[in-house]
Structure formats: C-alpha cells, structure tokens
Amino acid sequence: MDPTQIMEACQQHIANTYGRQPVVLTRGEGCRVWDAAGRSYLDFVAGIAVVGLGHCHPKVTAAITAQAQRLVHTSNLYYTEPQVELAALLTRHSFADRVFFCNSGAEANEAAIKLARKWAKAHRGPDCYEIITMEHSFHGRTLATVTATGQAKYQQGFEPLMPGFRYAPFNDLRALEAALAPQTCAIMVEPIQGEGGVNVPAPDYLKGVRGLCDRRGLLLILDEVQTGLGRTGRLFAHEHFGITPDIMTLAKSIANGLPLGAMLATDAAASAFTPGSHASTFGGNPVACAAGVVVLKQLLEEGLLEHSRKMGEYFLGRLQELRGRHSLVRDVRGKGLMLGLELEVEAKTVVARALERGFLVNNCTDHVLRFVPPLVVTEAEVDALVAALDAIFLDLPRPVPTPAGPARA
Numbered sequence: 426m427d428p429t430q431i432m433e434a435c436q437q438h439i440a441n442t443y444g445r446q447p448v449v450l451t452r453g454e455g456c457r458v459w460d461a462a463g464r465s466y467l468d469f470v471a472g473i474a475v476v477g478l479g480h481c482h483p484k485v486t487a488a489i490t491a492q493a494q495r496l497v498h499t500s501n502l503y504y505t506e507p508q509v510e511l512a513a514l515l516t517r518h519s520f521a522d523r524v525f526f527c528n529s530g531a532e533a534n535e536a537a538i539k540l541a542r543k544w545a546k547a548h549r550g551p552d553c554y555e556i557i558t559m560e561h562s563f564h565g566r567t568l569a570t571v572t573a574t575g576q577a578k579y580q581q582g583f584e585p586l587m588p589g590f591r592y593a594p595f596n597d598l599r600a601l602e603a604a605l606a607p608q609t610c611a612i613m614v615e616p617i618q619g620e621g622g623v624n625v626p627a628p629d630y631l632k633g634v635r636g637l638c639d640r641r642g643l644l645l646i647l648d649e650v651q652t653g654l655g656r657t658g659r660l661f662a663h664e665h666f667g668i669t670p671d672i673m674t675l676a677k678s679i680a681n682g683l684p685l686g687a688m689l690a691t692d693a694a695a696s697a698f699t700p701g702s703h704a705s706t707f708g709g710n711p712v713a714c715a716a717g718v719v720v721l722k723q724l725l726e727e728g729l730l731e732h733s734r735k736m737g738e739y740f741l742g743r744l745q746e747l748r749g750r751h752s753l754v755r756d757v758r759g760k761g762l763m764l765g766l767e768l769e770v771e772a773k774t775v776v777a778r779a780l781e782r783g784f785l786v787n788n789c790t791d792h793v794l795r796f797v798p799p800l801v802v803t804e805a806e807v808d809a810l811v812a813a814l815d816a817i818f819l820d821l822p823r824p825v826p827t828p829a830g831p832a833r834a
Contacts, residue, residue: 453480477678526709530650530676531565545610561621623765658734658761
C-alpha cells in the first residue's frame with residue numbers, strides 16, 4: 426500500500442483513539458526515522474520517551490533476534506534467564522529488593538496500586554485503601570490508573586470512576602498533608618510530571634513527601650514510567666532529590682521499544698504479594714527482557730547517563746536562548762532530556778510546522794511542547810531543531826498577550 430492507502434486503511438479498521446500525524450514511518454536509526462516516501466525526520470519524541478538508546482540499536486536488535494530464535498514465550502509458572510537477569514540488574518542498581526514484570530506503564534502502576542492496598546490491609550486495617558495522587562498527574566489508561574490520574578479530561582465518559590483516590594496540588598506539601606485521611610495508605614507521585622506539562626517540583630518537595638509518608642506510616646509510590654532509566658540524567662529521577670520510595674514503576678524505555686513494564690518494591694512492601702495475588706501472562710517475556718538487559722547495561726556502562734546530563738544542559742540552554750528571542754515562549758523547564766517549552770500559542774500548530782520541516786515533536790498540553798529525544802541525541806541535532814523552531818516562531822502570527830499561568834518551581 427502507498428502512504429495514502431495506509432492512512433485510509435487505518436481510519437477504516439483501527440479504533441479512533443489517536444490524533445495521528447499525516448506520516449507513515451517505515452524505519453529508524455539512532456535519532457532519525459524515515460517515512461514511506463523516503464523522507465527523513467529527526468525524532469524528538471522517541472515513541473514518547475521510549476527509544477532511549479535510539480532506533481534499532483544494534484545490540485538491542487541482536488539480543489532480540491538471538492532470544493527469539495531460542496524461546497519467545499513461556500508461562501511465568503517457569504523460570505527464564507533473561508527475566509531473572511534483568512530483575513537482578515534493576516535491584517542491584519536501585520533501592521528495591523523485588524521486581525514484578527508486566528507490559529506497560531499503566532500495568533506497572535496498576536500493580537503498585539494493588540500492592541499498596543494489599544499491604545495496607547495487612548498493616549493498617551481493612552478500611553485503609555486510599556491513595557493520594559496529584560493534580561495534573563498521569564498514571565495510565567486502565568480504569569484504576571485513569572482514576573489515579575489527576576486530569577478530568579482523561580476521565581470524561583468513563584464514570585463512575587473507581588473509588589479510593591484523592592487529589593492534591595503538585596508541589597504543595599501543606600495541601601498534600603491536608604488531603605490525608607484515616608483511610609489513606611499511600612502517596613503516588615511523578616518526580617517530574619510528564620503529560621501534565623513537564624512540571625518540575627521545588628528541590629525539597631519530594632523530601633517533604635518522603636518525610637510525610639514516614640511520619641504517617643504511608644507507602645511512597647514514585648511513578649518513574651517516563652522519568653526513569655536515564656531520561657533526566659540519572660538512572661532514576663528521584664536520585665536528583667535525595668530520596669528513595671517504597672514502590673517505583675518503570676516502563677517506556679526499559680526495553681527500547683518492546684512492551685515491558687516493571688514495578689519495583691522493597692521487601693517490606695513486596696511481601697504483601699504472594700503466589701496468586703497478582704499476575705501477568707506476558708509480563709517478563711523473554712524477548713522483551715533480553716532487550717531490557719541490554720538497555721540497563723548500556724545505561725550503566727556506556728556513559729549514556731553523563732551524556733544525557735550534558736545534552737540536557739545544552740538543550741535547555743538553547744531553548745532558553747529561544748525564550749530570549751521570542752515573546753511567545755512563556756517558560757522553559759525540565760531536567761536532562763525531558764524538557765518542556767511553554768508557549769503563548771497553541772503548541773499543536775508548532776508540531777505540524779515542525780513535521781513539515783522534518784522534525785518530530787510533541788505537545789503534552791495545549792501550550793507545552795515536550796522534548797524527549799533518544800538519549801544518544803547530539804549537539805548538532807539539537808541545534809538543527811532549535812534553528813527550525815526559531816524559524817517557525819518568526820513565521821507565526823504574534824499572540825495576543827494573556828496573563829501568565831501559575832508560577833512553577
């Protein structure tokens with residue numbers, strides 16, 4: 426099929442749940458992808474922070490191919506080496522003692538919610554089940570995780586929502602403490618909010634949340650689905666803030682594009698799960714875990730964390746230069762290679778114009794462009810994007826001034 430036929434067939438046969446860009450992608454390498462017509466694009470979306478090592482990383486491809494030739498799938502009623510090796514790498518380089526594997530970030534968060542409830546039933550009583558999450562958060566699309574998500578736009582039409590969640594403003598410790606109730610068992614928070622607009626908290630916020638959990642006997646769940654595995658310049662984003670959680674969730678870049686999620690927990694929390702209490706048919710699939718082993722080793726051994734930090738600082742500086750030149754840029758924020766550019770104009774307009782110029786970018790809210798490129802991105806590739814954005818901003822109609830949004834730390 427030609428590109429037009431592919432797009433028409435998609436509209437005819439696939440559920441209408443995505444606002445797709447008018448491009449059919451056929452291959453990728455590093456930070457670049459190509460469409461069906463052979464045109465190349467620099468990719469600053471990376472599958473939404475998924476392809477951390479870059480498209481078609483040769484070591485990941487080799488591991489997938491080798492494992493697929495040996496064993497593609499078997500039940501978790503049996504042991505497999507790739508799953509055990511990946512779990513050992515994750516626990517060895519984190520706070521955690523145990524890992525539960527699944528297929529996505531939503532499933533990892535679902536597992537965290539279930540574990541927190543089960544732990545609370547055993548340690549705090551039968552009526553302790555509520556989890557506090559943050560306004561403007563995003564935790565997934567299952568009924569439980571969309572309820573945990575503190576954004577009404579994702580919940581509309583799915584009511585009645587699942588009971589057991591309460592919301593507090595992000596980056597506001599007083600409001601968080603005021604939201605606690607006798608039935609609260611855990612606090613769940615993204616170290617940096619992704620879908621909510623790349624919102625970075627004050628330096629002492631997460632320490633305050635950790636202290637609040639310790640004082641009240643609550644579990645702290647960190648959703649690092651988007652922030653984890655080198656995205657912010659550290660292996661996990663919470664390392665920037667000097668804390669550790671009781672439970673952490675990972676997915677997105679963990680297998681460089683293959684479906685894999687993980688919930689990590691301390692022994693004290695994880696002991697609430699026993700055989701039969703939770704499961705996932707495809708979770709910890711040998712092929713996905715073989716890819717995950719390569720991802721972890723590359724992050725730990727190949728200098729990618731340092732590269733992510735340095736490139737994040739460089740990218741942030743270039744975006745700040747844009748802000749200095751263009752009044753339509755309201756704010757620049759983020760850590761490492763998870764950056765946001767808040768605009769006075771609708772961000773989707775810039776997304777469309779960037780595509781025309783050969784760049785894949787994404788907006789996570791109506792007015793925020795989000796940049797989450799592969800961690801292997803170079804200064805030259807960042808410079809190319811910034812030059813394109815500069816030209817796009819010069820060509821846009823001047824926005825009518827509007828009051829600035831709420832201040833963010």
